[in-house]
Amino acid sequence: MTGYFVQAFIYLIAAVIAVPLAKKFGLGSVLGYLIAGVIIGPVTGLVGKETVTIQHFAEFGVVMMLFLVGLELEPKMLWQMRHRLLGLGGLQVALTTGLITIIAMVFGQPWQTALAIGLIFSLSSTAIVLQTFNEKGLSKTQGGQNAFSVLLMQDIAVIPMLAFIPMLALPEIADAAASLKEASEHHQELSLVSGLPSWAYALAILASIVGVIVTGHYLSRPLFHYVASSHLREIFVATALMLVVGIAALMSLVGLSPALGTFLAGVVLANSEFKHELESNIEPFKGLLLGLFFITVGAGINFSIFADNLVVILGLTLLVMLSKAAILWLLAMIFKINNSDRWLFALSLAQAGEFGFVLLSFTMAQHVIAPDVAAILQLVVALSMFLTPVLFIAFDKIILPRYRDAINQMEFDDIDDCGTVIIAGAGRFGQIVNRLLVANGIKTVMLDHEATQIENMRRIEIKSYFGDATRPDLLHTAGIDDALMFVVAIDNIDNSVALTHHIKKSHPKLTVLSRSFDKGHSYALRQAGADFTINETYHSALELGAEVMRKAGLHPFFVEHKKTLFAQVEQDASDDLYQKWSNSEEEQYGSDYQKLFIRLEQAIKSAMGRDRLDKHSASERGWTPPPKGYDKKL
């Protein structure tokens, strides 16, 4: 037991030290984990052979990652992107695989191994690239968006690759089903299908896939709903884990890739109201396991191999990156990605990716690539990833200045480009805000912590998600980092103030608009940093008052004018009142505040009354006729 604690501590402390440092130097978290692994593995020798066992366990992080990738992929969005995905992404994967395969064959690898290497190097690093795009604000550029399509296609392509690679292990490739089956026998301890004839095997596979889809579509909702109504956070986490682990288990039992199963489940659940809650619950597990995975990769790096093959590894890395960049450049030309965007597209995706590690350990286990070759290739993958930040720096310092003028001319933003508005609280207030925004084509994400409320909204086809908006991790998955604005419309006074405070602290640039219940609440929100507050009853009360005045026989236009004036005087005084309120620490509604409030009432009264004295009054100032007989003096 003590041994486990010590080991866990070594892994954790390495990550805790290395990852933030790597991020600080612009290397990204994946490289941070790799460096941490290198330090505790080959450099200091703190960890040893157990890394291989841990790596198999950590591979589950990849399964979770694909579940999350699936969750982000609404079928509708996939359909809209189909040309870019299949055209650009598909061609990138196919051409790069082809070119690298040929290169590998030139180096004397058998074609099966060469093809596996081609597949491995056709992938780029989603983790590094997307993170760097976000950090450098390149996500919305043409190059960035096209790179995203390619990365997405690559992430999807991993799934068939995982299914396909075992077939390369066999010298004679018979029918797919049989080899798949044998491959599964090869590395699974437990299998439901080992003794079945191939038709029954195919049926079992079909049944489990249909099972995942049907379960995800019809059974998950009542299940999550039931769990959510218990209001126990950890049970929801347990349910989310149970879902992912369960699907992975089922897929393994029938000899399919667990990653494929969870990816499917993710896509099925992408439209669910529990999407963001699921994401925020799985995300930390995925992050930690993936991190652990990269640490074990780093720890497994053999420096003697690196030293012995220094020239080969450096040469191969450059060759791979040049080949990838050349194909990306060619595709960018065909797909009319121009100027600096073409450079960005070609340079950003020129590295190999984290899936390269996954596929490498997988191909080794499947005896597709010999261990000594794999060890060298692993170093090539890692080195190409290490070089990526250098390429981004080159893009910033060399490429971009050359195209600066062209970029400046294109800076008119489309409405499409504006981010989403997050609305916390789907009650009577949040709903109206949401309806107005959605009707005007502004994207919104509405969150509420009452599952029944969300169900009611969904029934009338208003998109909203289950989740407690006061939790930072949920806000993260709901997209607060790219959000345009944040509307606080939750009905708990203390929570709304705390939420406003938290958002302004973690995202100071984000505009926060909060609903208040009364004056005191609006002051508290203002103190918490809200950019705009509005009293939920103020304007309706004014409208009702105005209606009374109209019913009493006053002219509607006159009434409108008085109402505006009332609101104006109140607005002008509210700053004073707030200052008094926030300065008096003990007694916030003390005598000073009361005096000020009475003065405000008098100001309103005098503003309203002035025109009765038939002077140039504030309220009746507009459209006052000149004095009688004025034209004689002109």
Next chain:
Amino acid sequence: MSQSKILVLFAHPSLHRSEANAPIFQQACEFDFVTAVDLYAEYPRLNIDIDREQQRLLAHDIVIFQFPIYWYSTPAILKEWQDLVLEYGFAYGQDGNQLKGKTFLCAVTAGGSVEAYRQGGHNNFTVRELFRPLEQTAIMTGMHYLPPLTLFGSRTATDENRLPLHLQHWTTTLDMLHEGQIDIQRADSFITLNDYLTDKTMGIEKYHSKEVGPDNLEQEDNR
């Protein structure tokens, strides 16, 4: 020579559909001696702040209304602005001389062609004639009136690539007003300010070669 400050009061109720006025306004925003105000943005409910608008008038020497012509006149908010801001005792009447000596210009876009805006054309009158109420308002408040800077056929100006020339006229106008180099008396004989600018003897060519002193051209409005 004193350099004049310019106030551009812009009124366009559906800016998102604008092809001509939006770039014209945008260009005005570029000058540091121009205060460009989008009236519909500032007063979406037409609740014009009289004090603020009068302060603005006092702080500038040249007042420009920029708008697309709506029924031979300004969009509603500019009429509202006149009704509210040009108060008795401020702009006219007893002690109402705060605008005296300033210069007033309309920078407009017209849907119809220049042929339409003349006797016998669709619109029967020139823009100069149609804007008589504004001209008289300027006279009444003691301001020098300039004929309107007009982009005719504005609906097709972008398609026919006529906008760049108009934008050039617009910046020249702003520059010349700022430098006090528009001959107000001479300009008065033209139907549009564009005619004055492109006139061989006065205007663009002359602007860059020779400086025209405005001091001796001061005109007094006697009513």
